[in-house]
Amino acid sequence: MDSDITKVTTHLSHNEALIFDRSQSGRVGYRLPPLDVDETPIEQIVPAEFQRTDDLEGVPEVSEVDVIRHFIRMSTWNYSIDLGMYPLGSCTMKYNSRLNEAVARIPGFANLHPLASEEDAQGALQVIYELEQHLAEITGLPAVSLQPAAGAHGEMTGVMIVRAFIDARDGEGASARRRTMLIPDSAHGTNPASAHLSGFSVKTIKSTSAGLTDLDHLRQLCAAGDVAGFMLTNPNTLGLFETKIQEICRIVHEAGGLVYMDGANMNALVGVARPGDMGVDVIHLNLHKTFSTPHGGGGPGCGPCCCTKELEPFLPVPRVVKRDTDEGYRLDFDRPQSIGRVKAFFGNYGMMLRALAYIQTHGNDGLREATEAAVLNARYIAHGLANDYDRPFPTPPMHEVVFTDKRQTRKGVHTLDIAKRLIDYGFHPMTIYFPLIVPGAMLIEPTESVGRQELDQFIDSMASIAREAVEDPELVRNAPHLTRIGRLDEAAAARRPVLRWQPKTSTGTA
Amino acid sequence: MDSDITKVTTHLSHNEALIFDRSQSGRVGYRLPPLDVDETPIEQIVPAEFQRTDDLEGVPEVSEVDVIRHFIRMSTWNYSIDLGMYPLGSCTMKYNSRLNEAVARIPGFANLHPLASEEDAQGALQVIYELEQHLAEITGLPAVSLQPAAGAHGEMTGVMIVRAFIDARDGEGASARRRTMLIPDSAHGTNPASAHLSGFSVKTIKSTSAGLTDLDHLRQLCAAGDVAGFMLTNPNTLGLFETKIQEICRIVHEAGGLVYMDGANMNALVGVARPGDMGVDVIHLNLHKTFSTPHGGGGPGCGPCCCTKELEPFLPVPRVVKRDTDEGYRLDFDRPQSIGRVKAFFGNYGMMLRALAYIQTHGNDGLREATEAAVLNARYIAHGLANDYDRPFPTPPMHEVVFTDKRQTRKGVHTLDIAKRLIDYGFHPMTIYFPLIVPGAMLIEPTESVGRQELDQFIDSMASIAREAVEDPELVRNAPHLTRIGRLDEAAAARRPVLRWQPKTSTGTA
Amino acid sequence: MLRQIGLSSPDELFETVPVELRLTRPLDTPAALSEIELLSRFRGLATRNTAATRPGFLGAGAYSHYIPTIVDHIISRSEFFTAYTPYQPEISQGTLQAIFEFQTLVCQLTGMEVANASMYDGSTALAEAVLMAERVTRRSKVVACDAIHPEYLEVVNTYVQHAGIHLERVGFDENGQISKAVDSAIDDQTAALVVQSPNFFGCVEDITMLAQKAHDRGALLIVVVTEAISLGLLKPPGACGADIVVAEGQSFGVPLSFGGPYVGLFATLEKYARQIPGRLVGEAFDKEGRRGFVLTLATREQHIRREKATSNICTNEGLIALAATVYLETMGRQGLQEVARQCAQKAAYAARRIGELEGFSLPFSAPRFNELVVRAPMNASDLLARLASQNNITGGLALSRYFPDRLNDFLLCVTELNTRSEIDSLVEGLAKVVANSLLTTGA
Amino acid sequence: MLRQIGLSSPDELFETVPVELRLTRPLDTPAALSEIELLSRFRGLATRNTAATRPGFLGAGAYSHYIPTIVDHIISRSEFFTAYTPYQPEISQGTLQAIFEFQTLVCQLTGMEVANASMYDGSTALAEAVLMAERVTRRSKVVACDAIHPEYLEVVNTYVQHAGIHLERVGFDENGQISKAVDSAIDDQTAALVVQSPNFFGCVEDITMLAQKAHDRGALLIVVVTEAISLGLLKPPGACGADIVVAEGQSFGVPLSFGGPYVGLFATLEKYARQIPGRLVGEAFDKEGRRGFVLTLATREQHIRREKATSNICTNEGLIALAATVYLETMGRQGLQEVARQCAQKAAYAARRIGELEGFSLPFSAPRFNELVVRAPMNASDLLARLASQNNITGGLALSRYFPDRLNDFLLCVTELNTRSEIDSLVEGLAKVVANSLLTTGA
Ligand SMILES: Cc1ncc(COP(=O)(O)O)c(C=O)c1O
Numbered sequence A, B: 001m002d003s004d005i006t007k008v009t010t011h012l013s014h015n016e017a018l019i020f021d022r023s024q025s026g027r028v029g030y031r032l033p034p035l036d037v038d039e040t041p042i043e044q045i046v047p048a049e050f051q052r053t054d055d056l057e058g059v060p061e062v063s064e065v066d067v068i069r070h071f072i073r074m075s076t077w078n079y080s081i082d083l084g085m086y087p088l089g090s091c092t093m094k095y096n097s098r099l100n101e102a103v104a105r106i107p108g109f110a111n112l113h114p115l116a117s118e119e120d121a122q123g124a125l126q127v128i129y130e131l132e133q134h135l136a137e138i139t140g141l142p143a144v145s146l147q148p149a150a151g152a153h154g155e156m157t158g159v160m161i162v163r164a165f166i167d168a169r170d171g172e173g174a175s176a177r178r179r180t181m182l183i184p185d186s187a188h189g190t191n192p193a194s195a196h197l198s199g200f201s202v203k204t205i206k207s208t209s210a211g212l213t214d215l216d217h218l219r220q221l222c223a224a225g226d227v228a229g230f231m232l233t234n235p236n237t238l239g240l241f242e243t244k245i246q247e248i249c250r251i252v253h254e255a256g257g258l259v260y261m262d263g264a265n266m267n268a269l270v271g272v273a274r275p276g277d278m279g280v281d282v283i284h285l286n287l288h289k290t291f292s293t294p295h296g297g298g299g300p301g302c303g304p305c306c307c308t309k310e311l312e313p314f315l316p317v318p319r320v321v322k323r324d325t326d327e328g329y330r331l332d333f334d335r336p337q338s339i340g341r342v343k344a345f346f347g348n349y350g351m352m353l354r355a356l357a358y359i360q361t362h363g364n365d366g367l368r369e370a371t372e373a374a375v376l377n378a379r380y381i382a383h384g385l386a387n388d389y390d391r392p393f394p395t396p397p398m399h400e401v402v403f404t405d406k407r408q409t410r411k412g413v414h415t416l417d418i419a420k421r422l423i424d425y426g427f428h429p430m431t432i433y434f435p436l437i438v439p440g441a442m443l444i445e446p447t448e449s450v451g452r453q454e455l456d457q458f459i460d461s462m463a464s465i466a467r468e469a470v471e472d473p474e475l476v477r478n479a480p481h482l483t484r485i486g487r488l489d490e491a492a493a494a495r496r497p498v499l500r501w502q503p504k505t506s507t508g509t510a
Numbered sequence C, D: 001m002l003r004q005i006g007l008s009s010p011d012e013l014f015e016t017v018p019v020e021l022r023l024t025r026p027l028d029t030p031a032a033l034s035e036i037e038l039l040s041r042f043r044g045l046a047t048r049n050t051a052a053t054r055p056g057f058l059g060a061g062a063y064s065h066y067i068p069t070i071v072d073h074i075i076s077r078s079e080f081f082t083a084y085t086p087y088q089p090e091i092s093q094g095t096l097q098a099i100f101e102f103q104t105l106v107c108q109l110t111g112m113e114v115a116n117a118s119m120y121d122g123s124t125a126l127a128e129a130v131l132m133a134e135r136v137t138r139r140s141k142v143v144a145c146d147a148i149h150p151e152y153l154e155v156v157n158t159y160v161q162h163a164g165i166h167l168e169r170v171g172f173d174e175n176g177q178i179s180k181a182v183d184s185a186i187d188d189q190t191a192a193l194v195v196q197s198p199n200f201f202g203c204v205e206d207i208t209m210l211a212q213k214a215h216d217r218g219a220l221l222i223v224v225v226t227e228a229i230s231l232g233l234l235k236p237p238g239a240c241g242a243d244i245v246v247a248e249g250q251s252f253g254v255p256l257s258f259g260g261p262y263v264g265l266f267a268t269l270e271k272y273a274r275q276i277p278g279r280l281v282g283e284a285f286d287k288e289g290r291r292g293f294v295l296t297l298a299t300r301e302q303h304i305r306r307e308k309a310t311s312n313i314c315t316n317e318g319l320i321a322l323a324a325t326v327y328l329e330t331m332g333r334q335g336l337q338e339v340a341r342q343c344a345q346k347a348a349y350a351a352r353r354i355g356e357l358e359g360f361s362l363p364f365s366a367p368r369f370n371e372l373v374v375r376a377p378m379n380a381s382d383l384l385a386r387l388a389s390q391n392n393i394t395g396g397l398a399l400s401r402y403f404p405d406r407l408n409d410f411l412l413c414v415t416e417l418n419t420r421s422e423i424d425s426l427v428e429g430l431a432k433v434v435a436n437s438l439l440t441t442g443a
């Protein structure tokens, strides 16, 4: 069955119950120093009716070694970058340097309170300032805010800036008639959701058969005169560079709108081309993609928003600025036109430290080399899979490439099956069924963090799955076969959702 | 086949080649700052004939992410304490606290050079002093040296101290006639090896049918008048306490010998009984067992040697002593009777930090509780396996218990098979075929670091293996079945040993 | 490889990028630094964060609590921190089960029925709670108390400004709790009443009573908690009738790290499960009936619902939620109560000591957990600045940062990490600074 | 559980221990400390290790080199550091393959044919090499040079004192290399000639020539290396004809840690494989022909051979050998040569600068790697003490510690971590201290 599988085999895998089922009354995994102040009768501190009465029933009681084994065992059930290539398209799963982790744990940063006085946090403020400078140079957009906590958060911030700018430019009345945000049908779902959050109604722009923005459709929609902006991803979610980007910007600008770029795919451009030079007005970046801050099984991220000088007044408060008195830095809260705060304090600071370390250890040459390697690897895969899978768009891809299950569906094997079978071959699957406009899409992004050997292994595995799809479709349809658990019934899970553990004889939790 | 297996299942396991086969010429995983001094022509520093000419051919060339994936993948092939119970008898595989790891990594210790002046290393010297004090109290033997790097090293040190003492006591001539070290047939192999290293000839003492030292045999051998000492382990390697220990010490002392105790099994005694009170003259401890310093896949260890005031003058140099001038500490090199140095510098210092942290976080009550739990767990297993396996010695065991394959051999299933089958059940096997005097020995030491649930799981697994041995002996004889690799042919490996990687077309390495 | 795909130079990889857009110069960012250089550079910067090494009494939304050593060891496992969002359950059960346990723990602590897999932080969680209340009630007015963390209110303002939601503010009384004006503020257009407890001034609100008031008008009660450790001692909002409870989870084993990454907790009632923003993990089974976990109710999310999603949040705070899970399971049932107890006791001790100080007073009389407002006989910013320079203590937060008129007030936070001797030297320091400055002004 | 096994109290667990031996009082060791208390206690102790934070030029058997961040991340994997010696290959392949790579790397660097899985450290490795030479040659005399690390010689003395081995010492000449007297010292009773290179004074020995001399008399040549980084630049002893090469592996990614744990490297020729002390890992195959690794040639070890074993060593330095393996693979072919180059170049620079200093001289003229003996115009201990207190530099090791007559000499070590500015301030510091002390003595 797995004759062609070279990357993995099977081995013992430890089971582990939910911590709640491991709990044993009376066990503890902590030790605190004894209370060193004379005790006040607790009712004198908090009246009885304000106190908890459930004695935290149900909260686990386990020893330290129980906790260690619990999580170490569970961790072995995960795939991770450190185990191999993680070709999730649009997610840029690149190597997370240990050095950057060490930097984020330097006590002078890890133990710094966000409300420490400017005087007491000069090193931390300088980090923010430097990172903003670097990102401005990389994007060609001079004004930067690091406050957004993730890509979608950066989108919301950027779109609100667009709106604030138009309100200021056109004045209440006129701007009220500009409430349309144009978004390509290939865009990531967060784009329309973020636009909606900012009170825009979304109009969808078609993609051409070549997978690029349909300029005629764009002109047509712009003609309506209600366009506040256009949110496009470049390279777009098909991994194709929007060759007409300059013209696109011109059209939108002439229609009185602004161009928002989703920078999730900047790993194709860093050091090679700059959105600011293309005519883009505002962009968000994903430091947890392009700048290698670890994805952590679902975050934290950091979604900086970079924009033109024109838009700078609208960025969130506070901003970090140089003091004119000396070399130091200070916080500037006095920005009357700002859209306001999008997050408490300064954003996901720990991610900023890691991203700055990434930029400074790579150096300007290293950043460009990473981009070249990322694109080269995607091209190599595009080339290597051409014989076995249908590739809807012939244009040479940038950092990621999309294929479909068109040829395999004839035998009843679909993208989901191919993805699951890829698991048996020891790879994390690519992004599937995204972008939505490509039926059975398989979006593959190798990133620069994978060597020739593993790329070939991936291509061979995909080829042999293609063979299996013909010779033994059942095998593929029932994959994965080598995992500790099979395909889970997600439909049933959603029908009667069980979202938490409950004590066998539930007495409620408070 | 594995219906009764509850602790584990199987899951994907990544393959990984030898690093040498992954090497790609030109790849690098490091970056150093540029040389910041003006360069001297290298021949002016080292003449050409003293320089390496092979350009380090064969040494791997890989990227940082290659190295990370290499070792992370390989690590997943290991069993470890953090994955579960590790009942290797005589090895005391207990939980290794993360706190102790943090302590050992405090820069003020990790970056301290061993030749720093006493003034510059007061904190480090205090740690040595405190740990020696604690170990003296725990063993009841007031003089301690932390210099030995492991148990066997501590044995050698202790035995040399015995020899030096006798030489000093009897004078060259007479002492030359005392060159016999008595060692029980149940002793660990390092005991005779260490005695030999100190120039002693070994005479073996029989164990009684009860698994204890044969006192008649002891008296008989002592009568010869050539006995320098007796090395015994207590509790002995069968997990039994030498009830007659006081009499044993008397006999040996009256015969002019000293009593050396192998302290590898101190986890049964800490806080409960002290070797010094039993009449023991010198002992070694294994900090990497009783005091939880991580075993690291084969070390590092630390094998302190503790002895009576009488033997103190013979301990290795240097010793750490209190300064009479102030509260500080200094190194004392002036010990004319010392056996000398057994290791450069002060021994495995990092392990001392961990052991001290272990002792101080447990506290005196915690140390005793750990001992009680360790013995209780062993008793629980002794009780739980009684129906399925032969237990050669009825005496209640201390911290470990020995069983045999006597009942299973009838069906041709041997200890090795049972151990290998236990792997399929998700446990690391017990120590097997040791001690040598017990045919088909299975020496089980659960330690205190395992909860009731897992103990029961272990007992059930052993029970179901016993059933399998009757119903399906082949299944057991061919185990393990669920591992990424089967039993390896060790005989063939020893016949034509391949001890290193060689380039396909070897050109030699220099 | 290049040749293999028919290219002769790296530049050709970018053939689809118009020539005039291609960067022909190197980026104007620094040249590469080695590990040695980078580490010494950042260590150097860190030394200029002087507050990080000083004993401190800063709280106000970020708290220094003891973090068990094992937390960092576990979140540093490659398998956790280098994994993506668990889209492929067969090879992501580690992350999924951990989130399921996180959701359960959040429910247990808040006393609610369902919780999500995390939000960016407490402030954005609150904003999302307000938006959700509007969806649930289809009402557009929200009443919020001035004693909510000012930065949280700013974030809520930003989020609701284009959602057609009218935010009405209610003040606080002389005890430091929400003022009676709340009664008239809530009407039948009110989607929710929003309160923080313990509030920004450290005062515990009477949530049961407020839930009553909200429910009487068909409005929801949203409770926000910034000091989550208080849940170890105080009656859980769920038990008081709250409909949505959000909290900042930083107190659960997450370093201060100059404000982030932290983790937002979001919990509500079962009946609103399909209105929750963000990710949810649920139980599922495979063909052989083996139990596992999956991301569920995805139809709420933007991947499918696009602009009609309950939120735009995608990447959340997975690893920080894991840290909180490890923390909560390590401290456990007893530890969480013990930490809460020590915080409350030490704060009470500090309050008593400071209350006795000549010229100092504690303006608010309501019950408190571990934060309190102190009124000094001089400008609080000056006082704290001198306390830092002269006594090397970070004494707390001058309220003028957020409340310009409260020149002499500052907010003090005490946790289990503040030893008695630290508290005592704080008290002495305060007295000394005031004495000296009176002298100087006197002179 | 107690009841289940028929006991009623914990004390009954110790029924086999005679009552009079049972401890009836609590141990006189401190009460339990919490994590918080323990960490602050050890951090406090650490601050009193003042040398740890100072730029330093100490070598002499322990060296501060750059350690790539990933080393600690990998050896901190639970699967590596909480595993036992790999007795069960089916569930220990990670450790076994790593050791096999370690053995290979040691062979490549030393230029030898076989290497073991590690010894305690360089000094005990040397002692075991001497014992092995005696086994191999059945000769009982060993000739060792005085320029070997003094502590290593002490350890050898301890090990051989009861093995009937006579250790004969040979001095060193004015160049700092082994003296001509070696010719007459080696005779046909000589089991081995033992030299260190670079030797304790940093001087490189002519190993090829010495191998010749040893082999001419049928003796083995044992070469010991304390600064293993030198192998990146210097001709490997194996290529010079050495029969046994031992080294201290601390330079390969292992922290100074006040002298341990370090790792001893032990390599020799294939024909002596069965005489090697310690563990060996070899290739093996299972029934299906899958390649794996096992502990092999165990018949040499005490488990089987008891007193006839080649050594008593059992637990060795597994995790440190792993650290060295990670280090060597990370630095790789190029990195190891680059580190060696930088050490040699910076030492040469320091030598030149100090050589130019008024009153200072470099007594030994032989080629050196990264250590050198400096002769000062004053007592070296005083000089270094003042350098530390006045300039906050640890200037090296006063040789009087081991060579009481060399009052003005000290041993200086320079590595890639010593920046030019550190070297320059060392040089200026030396000059200043001497100048001042001349003044004071002059006055
Ligand atoms: C193209 C695109 N845009 C936006 C996002 C949203 O970013 P985040 O998940 O950080 O909110 C993603 C990430 O999934 C993406 O791929």
Ligand SMILES: Cc1ncc(COP(=O)(O)O)c(C=O)c1O
Pocket (backbone or CB within 6 Å): B090, B091, B150, B151, B152, B153, B188, B190, B191, B233, B237, B262, B264, B265, B286, B301, B303, D313, D314, D315
């Ligand atoms: C009883 C006994 N004695 C001595 C030793 C040797 O200790 P080490 O391996 O630390 O040298 C051991 C460990 O295996 C042992 O179990």
